[in-house]
Amino acid sequence: MSLELREVSLRLAGREVLSGISAAPFARGEFTVLAGPNGVGKSTLLRAIAQFLPYRGEVLFDGEPLSGMSPARRADLAGFMPQNLQSRSDLSVLEGLLVAMNAAGGTREGQGAQIRRAEALLAQFGIAALAGRGLARLSGGQRQTVGLAQALARDPTLLLLDEPTAALDLAMQYRILAELAAIARRDRVVIAVLHDLTQAARWADRLVVLHRGRVAADGPPEQILTPELLAEVYRVRARVERDGAGQLFVAVDGPA
Numbered sequence: 001m002s003l004e005l006r007e008v009s010l011r012l013a014g015r016e017v018l019s020g021i022s023a024a025p026f027a028r029g030e031f032t033v034l035a036g037p038n039g040v041g042k043s044t045l046l047r048a049i050a051q052f053l054p055y056r057g058e059v060l061f062d063g064e065p066l067s068g069m070s071p072a073r074r075a076d077l078a079g080f081m082p083q084n085l086q087s088r089s090d091l092s093v094l095e096g097l098l099v100a101m102n103a104a105g106g107t108r109e110g111q112g113a114q115i116r117r118a119e120a121l122l123a124q125f126g127i128a129a130l131a132g133r134g135l136a137r138l139s140g141g142q143r144q145t146v147g148l149a150q151a152l153a154r155d156p157t158l159l160l161l162d163e164p165t166a167a168l169d170l171a172m173q174y175r176i177l178a179e180l181a182a183i184a185r186r187d188r189v190v191i192a193v194l195h196d197l198t199q200a201a202r203w204a205d206r207l208v209v210l211h212r213g214r215v216a217a218d219g220p221p222e223q224i225l226t227p228e229l230l231a232e233v234y235r236v237r238a239r240v241e242r243d244g245a246g247q248l249f250v251a252v253d254g255p256a
């Protein structure tokens with residue numbers, strides 16, 4: 001069961017962005033990457049799942065519509081990290097995490113336990129030293145890592161992340177993607193938008209590719225990543241090959 005999308009459609013400014021997105025259930029334990037060309041609707045779909053945009057169709061978790069859940073229950077269930085994480089807040093990184101923990105009614109933990117958990121989350125992502133830094137004084141990559149910690153603040157069952165590695169260096173990309181795969185293994189549903197299909201092939205159990213408002217391909221990356229799909233969806237000539245270690249990679253040779 002877990003997360004189900006049934007005929008999710010959405011218009012923005014009079015234009016249909018999503019045209020009836022349905023997908024097999026996203027199971028607990030599964031790390032899914034959502035990919036597709038710029039402007040195809042990946043962020044829009046994540047925002048609809050997170051209930052930040054009105055849509056037609058159904059978004060269900062274990063059979064229950066997310067649209068009918070109270071804000072507190074939804075905050076417990078789903079953690080969402082948006083693409084644009086600018087912050088003009090006066091809060092410190094630690095305070096920002098505590099705010100995320102206490103959103104929509106908060107958890108039942110005492111403040112001491114919350115602070116310990118917040119510090120552990122920062123340590124998990126290698127940014128413990130930033131706890132006292134102002135949110136407005138972070139680099140792009142630091143802000144992104146803090147945003148991820150905020151999305152995880154309530155230990156959500158469903159984690160929705162919009163380009164979580166876009167601002168990260170190579171070491172942090174590896175660390176975060178390995179962490180997301182490990183979080184999924186702990187019985188969570190993790191869905192992340194990524195543009196890097198080689199990274200998707202390396203880490204994701206499932207790849208969903210959007211094209212023209214619909215699902216163009218959905219399955220294990222090694223099954224669905226083909227030169228034909230990349231030509232159709234991205235209009236590129238590309239090779240899908242294995243490196244010396246047996247890892248799949250995508251190399252683009254030019255426009256199709």
Ligand SMILES: Nc1ncnc2c1ncn2[C@@H]1O[C@H](COP(=O)(O)OP(=O)(O)OP(=O)(O)O)[C@@H](O)[C@H]1O
Nearest residue numbers: 012013017036037038039040041042043044045083
């Ligand atoms: N607030 C808005 N009002 C009107 N149209 C919008 C709005 N936000 C996004 N769009 C349009 O909706 C479409 C989907 O945008 P979305 O941000 O979901 O794409 P995306 O797949 O996440 O793109 P990218 O890879 O560039 O981040 C685009 O054509 C975009 O121009």
